[in-house]
Amino acid sequence: MKKKATDFLLMTFGTVLVSVGTYFFKFPNHFSFGGVSGLSVVLGQAFPFLSPGAWNTIFSLLFLVLGFVFLDRGFGFKTVYCSLLFAGLTQGLEYIFPLAGPLTDQKMLELIFAAALPAVGSAILFNIDASSGGTDILAMIMRKFTRLNIGKALLLSDAVIALSALFVFDIQTGLYSIVGLVMKSFLVDMVIENINMKKSFTIVTTHPEEVCEFINKNLHRGATIWQAKGAFTDKPHWVILSVMSRMQAAALRNYVKNADAHAFMLISNATTIVGKGFREM
Known part of the structure; x- marks a missing residue:
């Protein structure tokens, strides 16, 4: 029971970090590092009748449904809980703290927080065999039905989403997104190593x-x-x-x-x- 309670608190804390970094720093700056949140940023600009938070909720729930359909019990409570919490928090923050633009005029500073907070949160979740859902669920489905290298497939999809910011927004935002993707990849591995050191x-x-x-x-x-x-x-x-x-x-x-x-x-x-x-x- 103690381990379950600890895992629950870590899942909640990790998901909160991912949500805060995504809503306060990724969405207003149009940073698209890949994954559901990055795709939501791009779609929020291309189809502005829905906000990035709304697109994030739609895709999180969609992948959750796909997980229930195609995966067995190994899909797990942790992924369901974190996925729902991430979608709910991101959507809820839009109503509680509506943003008209970035918090500061320091784009590099915001990029650091946009990469660091989700990276630390994701590392905490990965370390206890959980995830915030989204494309991670897609990876589980692909691993079950194909022989593709899942890590490379996800990295390729994230890179495509980051590169799309070059065309949907501008060159500067696209380059920031690419840098953010690289930063997050290194930070996740670094944080997991330090947690387990x-x-x-x-x-x-x-x-x-x-x-x-x-x-x-x-x-x-x-x-x-x-x-x-x-x-x-x-x-x-x-x-x-x-x-x-x-x-x-x-x-x-x-x-x-x-x-x-x-x-x-x-x-x-x-x-x-x-x-x-x-x-x-």
Whole structure:
């Protein structure tokens, strides 16, 4: 229940970030980075009888219906919830905070927020196996019925939507959209890596009992230990392997330095850890 509650809060927070970045920064500046929101920006200009928020709602619900028709239970509550929340928030913000134009006259500043907020929100959602729907649902359908490379197909469609801004709006807006698409792609990967960043310890020590006890009892982490021999001194040593969070890593590093002044520590970043206490298989 605790994990479900945490996932629910993260889904809500991530979707709110995507919605705020989309409505306050993408829509008024006509930035089209791809996806449903980018397509909505283009259609809002080409067919102005509906606002970008309305087009966003229509396509979000359309893809949601397609998901129910073509996908099985793996479609999942998370995607349904985030998709409906994203459509509802974006549409609701139009009525609560109507915008006549961009918030500032600094287009590059707004581009940064237009890319960063949805990127962080999307990264949070992707990290808990959720998404805000839209073209992600289309990707799920394509993956089920075709052998296409889904990542490349989505990137190509996003690029086409971004390039369309060159013709629907102007050269400047189109170029900003292309830059925004590249920024968002890098930011999503960067944020996911930082969310999952752990510290991997390889410790060579002559005091294995004290170090393992600190890891087990104080940090509540596990460790693997094996005996080794120094190549130069020919004396016995023990090698301890453990993985933990960055805050725990700082505590362990300080403890080992005080407990064994001659210990050797190899500390590296790890972003993919599979096993008990971390990501399940």
